[in-house]
Amino acid sequence: MSKVEVKESARGLAFPYRIKFEDRVENPPRWLSPLLSIVAVVIALLLGALVIKIAGGQPWAVYNHIAKYSFGSLGVISDTMVKATPLILVGLACSIAFRMKLWNIGAEGQFFLGAFGASMVVLLPVLPEDAPKWLFISTMAVFGMLFGALWGFIPGLLKARYNVNEIISTLMMNYIAIEWNNYFIYAVWTDKGFQMSRMFQRNAWLPRLSDFAKRWKVFSGLTTHMGLLFAIGAAIILWFILAKTQWGYEIRLIGDNPRAAEYAGVKIGRNIVLVMMVSGALAGLAGMSEISGVVHRLQGAISPGYGYTGIIIAWLAKLNPLAVILASILFGALILAGREVQPSGIPTLIQGVIMVSLIASDFFLRKRVRVIRRVEE
Amino acid sequence: MDEERSENGFENVVSMRGITKRFPGVLANDKVDFDLRKGEVHALLGENGAGKSTLMNVLAGLYRPEEGTIRLHGKVVEFGSPREAIEEGIGMVHQHFMLVPSQSVTENILLGLKEPRFRMQLPKYNQIIGEMAGKFGLHVDPAAKVWQLSVGEQQRVEILKMLYRGADVLIMDEPTAVLAPTEISELFNTLRSMTEQGKSVVFISHKLHEVMDISDRVTVLRKGKVTSSGLNTGDVTRADLAHLMVGRDVVFQVEKSEAHAGDMVLSVEELEAKNDKGLPALNGISLNVRQGEIVGLAGVAGNGQKELAETLAGLRPVTKGRILVNNQDVTNKPVKLGIRHGISLIPADRTQVGTAPNLSVTDNVIMKNYDQAPIGSNGLLNMSEAENYAEDLKLAFDIMVPTIDTSVRLLSGGNLQKVILAREISSEPKLMIAVQPTRGLDVGAIEGVQKLLLAQRNAGAAILLISEELEELLSLSDRIYVIYEGEIMGEIRDNDINKIGMMMTGTRLEQIEGEGVARNE
Numbered sequence: 001m002s003k004v005e006v007k008e009s010a011r012g013l014a015f016p017y018r019i020k021f022e023d024r025v026e027n028p029p030r031w032l033s034p035l036l037s038i039v040a041v042v043i044a045l046l047l048g049a050l051v052i053k054i055a056g057g058q059p060w061a062v063y064n065h066i067a068k069y070s071f072g073s074l075g076v077i078s079d080t081m082v083k084a085t086p087l088i089l090v091g092l093a094c095s096i097a098f099r100m101k102l103w104n105i106g107a108e109g110q111f112f113l114g115a116f117g118a119s120m121v122v123l124l125p126v127l128p129e130d131a132p133k134w135l136f137i138s139t140m141a142v143f144g145m146l147f148g149a150l151w152g153f154i155p156g157l158l159k160a161r162y163n164v165n166e167i168i169s170t171l172m173m174n175y176i177a178i179e180w181n182n183y184f185i186y187a188v189w190t191d192k193g194f195q196m197s198r199m200f201q202r203n204a205w206l207p208r209l210s211d212f213a214k215r216w217k218v219f220s221g222l223t224t225h226m227g228l229l230f231a232i233g234a235a236i237i238l239w240f241i242l243a244k245t246q247w248g249y250e251i252r253l254i255g256d257n258p259r260a261a262e263y264a265g266v267k268i269g270r271n272i273v274l275v276m277m278v279s280g281a282l283a284g285l286a287g288m289s290e291i292s293g294v295v296h297r298l299q300g301a302i303s304p305g306y307g308y309t310g311i312i313i314a315w316l317a318k319l320n321p322l323a324v325i326l327a328s329i330l331f332g333a334l335i336l337a338g339r340e341v342q343p344s345g346i347p348t349l350i351q352g353v354i355m356v357s358l359i360a361s362d363f364f365l366r367k368r369v370r371v372i373r374r375v376e377e
Numbered sequence: 378m379d380e381e382r383s384e385n386g387f388e389n390v391v392s393m394r395g396i397t398k399r400f401p402g403v404l405a406n407d408k409v410d411f412d413l414r415k416g417e418v419h420a421l422l423g424e425n426g427a428g429k430s431t432l433m434n435v436l437a438g439l440y441r442p443e444e445g446t447i448r449l450h451g452k453v454v455e456f457g458s459p460r461e462a463i464e465e466g467i468g469m470v471h472q473h474f475m476l477v478p479s480q481s482v483t484e485n486i487l488l489g490l491k492e493p494r495f496r497m498q499l500p501k502y503n504q505i506i507g508e509m510a511g512k513f514g515l516h517v518d519p520a521a522k523v524w525q526l527s528v529g530e531q532q533r534v535e536i537l538k539m540l541y542r543g544a545d546v547l548i549m550d551e552p553t554a555v556l557a558p559t560e561i562s563e564l565f566n567t568l569r570s571m572t573e574q575g576k577s578v579v580f581i582s583h584k585l586h587e588v589m590d591i592s593d594r595v596t597v598l599r600k601g602k603v604t605s606s607g608l609n610t611g612d613v614t615r616a617d618l619a620h621l622m623v624g625r626d627v628v629f630q631v632e633k634s635e636a637h638a639g640d641m642v643l644s645v646e647e648l649e650a651k652n653d654k655g656l657p658a659l660n661g662i663s664l665n666v667r668q669g670e671i672v673g674l675a676g677v678a679g680n681g682q683k684e685l686a687e688t689l690a691g692l693r694p695v696t697k698g699r700i701l702v703n704n705q706d707v708t709n710k711p712v713k714l715g716i717r718h719g720i721s722l723i724p725a726d727r728t729q730v731g732t733a734p735n736l737s738v739t740d741n742v743i744m745k746n747y748d749q750a751p752i753g754s755n756g757l758l759n760m761s762e763a764e765n766y767a768e769d770l771k772l773a774f775d776i777m778v779p780t781i782d783t784s785v786r787l788l789s790g791g792n793l794q795k796v797i798l799a800r801e802i803s804s805e806p807k808l809m810i811a812v813q814p815t816r817g818l819d820v821g822a823i824e825g826v827q828k829l830l831l832a833q834r835n836a837g838a839a840i841l842l843i844s845e846e847l848e849e850l851l852s853l854s855d856r857i858y859v860i861y862e863g864e865i866m867g868e869i870r871d872n873d874i875n876k877i878g879m880m881m882t883g884t885r886l887e888q889i890e891g892e893g894v895a896r897n898e
Contacts, residue, residue, distance in 0.1 A: 018457070020441070025400045027784055244760070246753045252740065256733040263692060263722070263730050264744040265713030372441060 021367040028365050033318050036364060040316070040357035041330070044350045052346060062346065069340045070333030078209065078222040082294060084325075084332030085224075086111070086303075088231035089286035090310030091317060091324040092238050097279040099242065099319050100255040104276060106155060106170025107283040108307025109177030110148040114284025115291045116181050117147030119298035122204045123189045123197055133203040140204065140288050141230070148284015149277040151177060156276030160269035166276070174307065178300075185298055196299035206293035227289030232325060234282060239321040251275060283307060304335065312355045388415045389451075390546055390577050391436065391467070396445035398431050405431040406442070407601040413546060418568055418578045420592035420610070422585075422622055424791075424819035428601040429581045433548045436579075437469035438462030468539030469548040474531050478524035482506065485523055486538050510537055512574070514567045529560035536567070547571065548579040553587055554817060565591050583622070583819040585615045597621040619820060633831060636855040639668030641704075642808050642839035643689070648698035650688045658684035660863040661698065666808065666839040671830065673854030674843045675877055681863035682843045683725065686812045689841075690722040691715040702808055716745055719807030723797055723814050725843075727790070731797045734786035738778055739767040741785050742800045774799040791822035798829055809833060812843045827853060847877065859886075 049059035070080045090107045097104035118140040121127055127139055151173060158164035182195075189197040206226040213220035242248040250271060253261040258268055286306065295302055313331055317323035331351070338347035391413040398406040405428045413419050423429045434440045436447060438456030446453055449465055456462040459469070476485050483502050487493065493502065503519040510517055515533040523531060532552060539547055549568075553561050568578050568591060582588050588595055589610060595618065597605045604621045643666040652658035658681045666672045676682055687693035689700060691712040700708045702718050724730040732741050743763045747753050751762045767781040776795045778788060785796060794814070801809065811830060815823040830853060834840055844850050850857055851872050859866040859880035867886025869877055879889055 020457075022440075024787075025403075026779060026787060027782065244758055246748050246756055246758050249740070249743075249747050249758050252736060253733055253744065256735045257729075259730050260733045260744065262712065263690070263724060264747075265691075265711065265716050267711075 017371050017373055020370045020372050021363075022370060024366060024368050033365065034323070036361040037316050037318060037323075037327075037358065040354050040361055043357045044353035047353050048346050048350045051349060065340060066333070066337035066347075070336050074218065075221060076336070078224040080329060080332045080336055081224045081228055082332075083335045084328040085227040085231050085293070086286040086290050086306045087309060087313055087328035087331050087335075088228075088235060088325055089289065090283050090306050091313035091328050092231075092234055092321055093279045093282035093286070094310045094314035095317065095319045095321055095324055096238060096242070096251070096282070097275055098314055100251050100271070100275050102156075102159070102272060102275060102279075103167045104152065104155070104170050104279050105167060105311060106151065106173050106307070107279070107286075107310045108303060108305065109170070109174035110151040110280040110283035111287040111290075111303055111307050112174075112177040112181050113151040113280075114144035114148040114287025115298060115302055116177075116184065116287075117143035117145075117284060118288035118291050119184075119189070119197060119200075120147075122200045123298065129201055131203065133205075133207075136204045137206060137226075137292065140292050141285060144284045144288025144291075145281040146284070148287065149281040151284070152276035152278075152280020153273060156273040159276070160272040181298065182300060185300060189298060191297075197297045200292070200296045204292060205296055206289065208293070223294070225289070225293035227293040230285060230289055231328075234285065235321045235325050238282075242321065283310070309335075309351065312351055312358075315358045316354060389413065390415050390449070392448045392451075393432070393436065394446050394448070396432060396435055396442045396447075398428075398435055398440055398442045404601050406435070408445070409598070409601070409603055410606060411436075411596055411603075412607060413577050413579060414594075415577055416572045416575055417593040418572055418580055418591055419607075420580045420582060420588040420595045421598065422582060422588050422595055422618060423598035424583060424622060424821050427598040427622075427819075429583075429598055430550055431601075432598070433469060433550065433579060433581060436462070436546075437467055437548055439469075463539070463542045463544060466543055466545035467548070468542060468544030468546070470532065470535045470539060470550065470552065472550050472554060474535050476523045476531055476534060479522065481520055481522055482517055482526075482534050482537070483519045485534055486541050490542070506537060506541065509540060512570075513540065514563070514570050516563075527560075529556050529563070532556070532560075532564070533567070540571075544576070546577050546579070548581070550581045551583075552580070553582065553584065561587070585618055585622075585820075588618065589615060622820060633853070634835065636670045636834070638670040638855070639837065641665055641667055642702065643841065644701040645689070646699045646701070648685070648688060648700065649696045650684050650693055651696060652681075652684055658863050659688065662860070662863065662865055664858050664865060664868075666841050668807075668839050669834060669837050670855040671834050671840040671842050671853050673850035673857035674841060674860055675847060675850050675857050675881060676845070676860035677881055678845050680860050682812065682860060684863075685860070686722060686724070686810050686843055689715075689808075689810055690720060692722075716804075719805070721745075721801040721804055721806030721809045723801055723809070723811040725812040725816070727793050727797060728786075732785050732793060735784050737767075738771065738776065738781040738783055738785055738788075738796060739763050741796055742767050742770050742803075745800060745804050770799040770803060773803075791818050794818060794822065794826065798826065802829060802833060806833075806838055809838050809840045810843065811840060813845065814842070815844075815846070815849060823849075847874070 045063070049063070052059040052062050069076055071077055090111060093107045093110065094104060121136065121140045121143050126143070127136060155164070155166050155169040155173060158169055159166045185195050185197055191198045208225045209219040209222035242251065250261065250266045253264065253266060254268055254271055262268055287302070290302055291298060309331055313324060313327045316327040334347040334350060389412050391411070393409065393411040396406050396409045396411070409428070409432055411432060421429045421433065431440065435442050438459045438461050448454070449467070454465060456465070477488065481499070483499055483506050484497070486506055487497070487502060506519045510519070510533070515537055517526065517530045517533045517537070523534065526534070536547065552564060556564060568580070572578060580588070580592055592610045595608045595610050595613065596603060597618065599622060645662055645664050648659050648662040649657065650659040662681070662685060664672070674682060674685070684693060688695050691707065691710055691714070695708050698708070699706060702720060705718060707715055707718060707720070728734055743752055743766065747758060747763070752759055752766060764781060770776065771778065771781055774795045776799065777792050785793060788796065814830065815826050818826065827849070830840060830842065842850065842853055851874070857869045857877065859869065859877055861881060861883045866880035866884065876886065876889055880886060
């Protein structure tokens with residue numbers, strides 16, 4: 001009995017409210033999931049500010065600077081869009097795979113293979129040097145997607161046939177892809193001994209806004225290229241597939257319960273291979289767009305880890321293809337600003353904190369927070 | 378000690394007064410009173426969703442009530458967590474065990490306690506726990522790893538965990554649901570020896586015969602309210618309790634019209650298949666089901682019933698033999714072809730196989746016809762058609778959900794089964810394979826499911842009912858096959874329980890009849 005009394009007196013001194021987490025007994029409200037994404041970004045920015053402050057900087061000035069150099073003028077907005085373009089495509093690549101709980105972290109390798117496939121059209125060459133621009137671009141896009149899809153097909157088949165863990169296989173294949181590219185830029189297509197291929201001829205370049213500067217003056221110096229249209233188009237198509245088609249439903253069903261999907265007659269193995277190929281093709285298209293729209297040659301440093309950033313973007317967008325566009329623009333700005341505020345590393349820190357916050361925030365989708373007033377005896 | 382004594386001189390260990398607990402859209406407990414006397418087994422009876430588990434979760438500190446008070450030995454208490462409740466001697470054993478498989482029994486019991494501090498001193502604690510187990514007849518080896526234990530033994534570990542933490546009040550949430558019959562009688566012995574030693578037990582159940590067997594008193598809940606409080610079990614009959622529980626007289630015998638068996642729908646010839654471990658599970662099964670009849674398949678669990686159901690639905694490869702549905706060979710054909718031929722399977726496992734837990738009710742009811750007009754056409758999915766369809770089924774089958782967008786993992790067992798039945802029945806199957814369709818459901822829901830199956834039969838479907846509940850098989854089936862180690866022991870048309878019992882343990886019908894003839898001669 002005495003034990004009870006001790007506890008009660010201790011309780012009397014305690015704060016009159018306490019927080020309790022309960023399992024949700026109904027679906028979380030629709031606005032909660034996007035809100036959590038926004039909160040994750042805000043937390044990341046606040047933590048970033050704290051670090052800048054500790055390091056002796058002025059957080060407000062730094063953020064102001066970042067904002068100015070990513071959205072401050074038409075020119076930098078265009079640069080942000082250039083950065084966002086490959087991110088949208090790899091973000092989509094990760095989203096469709098993650099929808100089926102296929103943890104494809106090989107977007108980076110699929111990106112490099114896509115770049116390789118696109119370069120092949122110019123360098124092998126697949127097309128004569130003076131082929132028309134539309135033919136070059138469409139062939140390069142198809143080759144980029146095919147090679148990316150191939151890089152998704154292999155781990156997909158291994159997973160479907162032998163249940164090989166796709167996390168390991170896709171990660172390993174990233175290294176193969178990068179070394180594969182290195183072999184070609186060092187040995188086969190090297191430009192006078194440099195570790196890069198020759199510059200592509202103009203008709204293999206994606207059209208840029210600045211190409212139309214003669215007609216519309218505002219476009220002069222803007223490097224945003226047609227890859228952005230590819231990316232937005234891909235996002236809309238993917239959204240349609242996931243929300244409005246039977247295939248999208250199958251992906252949802254397999255993602256949630258493969259055994260139920262099998263019981264409903266959905267072919268799981270075939271879908272694993274197919275989704276991995278689509279995922280690879282999207283990442284491959286990102287590689288093509290970067291090669292043909294920005295770099296204009298095949299070289300080593302074509303990706304500052306786009307494939308991995310795509311994973312964070314997919315989570316931030318909660319695997320929604322249209323939200324991937326917004327998340328990619330934010331990350332495009334962060335990458336761009338990274339150059340401006342280097343070497344502080346703050347943008348990378350912010351990316352990391354966003355990822356951690358997002359993973360942690362899933363808790364709130366499962367649990368309900370209640371503030372309870374302690375009842376006085 | 379300020380003990381509260383009720384009018385007739387019994388000592389109330391726990392008394393709960395006016396407990397009200399709300400969940401969004403549901404009043405789970407509505408001003409519920411509950412008393413527990415020292416040394417009794419008090420059954421808490423009610424249908425699924427009546428609020429039994431909620432009430433006890435309140436007592437065990439898992440939920441906080443919106444209103445009401447709990448007195449323990451006459452003193453008002455309030456628990457913020459299960460840990461606070463167990464400190465006061467109230468322990469609950471949940472339906473789902475919370476044990477670490479790779480650790481020993483003793484390690485599991487000591488987990489989370491302050492003593493032993495750093496050195497585990499396992500031999501010493503093995504002995505202490507062994508003695509405690511012996512005292513209550515909880516036979517389990519303290520040094521055994523949990524993964525090696527049967528479900529019944531794991532339950533004993535959970536009980537020991539609570540006893541070791543000093544529980545005087547033990548709440549058992551549907552403890553028999555996972556147990557084999559022999560384990561149930563052992564559990565009952567344990568509960569009795571606990572009450573003899575002054576502990577009190579709350580026994581949550583919806584199984585009438587168990588309540589009659591084990592409890593001293595019964596409190597019945599219906600829709601969150603007490604319909605009868607603290608009845609002496611000796612003074613009531615099963616029928617009384619059933620009435621209090623569902624609010625109307627339950628017909629234990631289902632009314633069934635004469636079967637009008639028509640054309641052959643399912644014909645299985647010398648079927649062989651392997652189980653998940655690659656060992657033979659079906660060894661030459663032959664059986665048939667006609668239009669408009671329910672054919673039962675009786676047998677002790679694990680004799681090939683699961684594998685048979687899966688091979689019929691196309692989910693498991695056939696190694697030998699044939700399956701004919703309406704004279705078409707569907708052996709080793711894709712699952713989808715079976716669905717198109719009108720084969721419908723109600724799987725035994727509702728959450729692992731029958732539904733996709735995080736998807737909505739809508740997504741779950743269209744699982745079999747998402748690629749059929751009007752919901753699916755030309756590769757597209759018409760979500761508004763799907764939603765209309767789900768709304769219709771929700772009404773027709775009385776599925777209790779706030780909206781059809783609700784994830785099915787939030788549904789109760791009975792409602793989940795309704796979702797599955799709604800989906801399978803609305804596809805107007807020609808052959809329905811129902812595996813344990815009423816397992817874990819309460820009396821009212823069982824009756825509903827059985828009526829639906831009979832209605833299907835009367836509408837001309839061929840139904841293969843695979844069940845381990847003999848009573849259910851006898852009342853629903855027009856004839857019964859008995860399966861033993863992947864072979865059919867024979868077919869019974871006269872509901873002879875003795876014969877079925879012998880066949881379930883491996884005697885062929887010919888042998889039984891042969892002996893009968895021999896004896897007569």
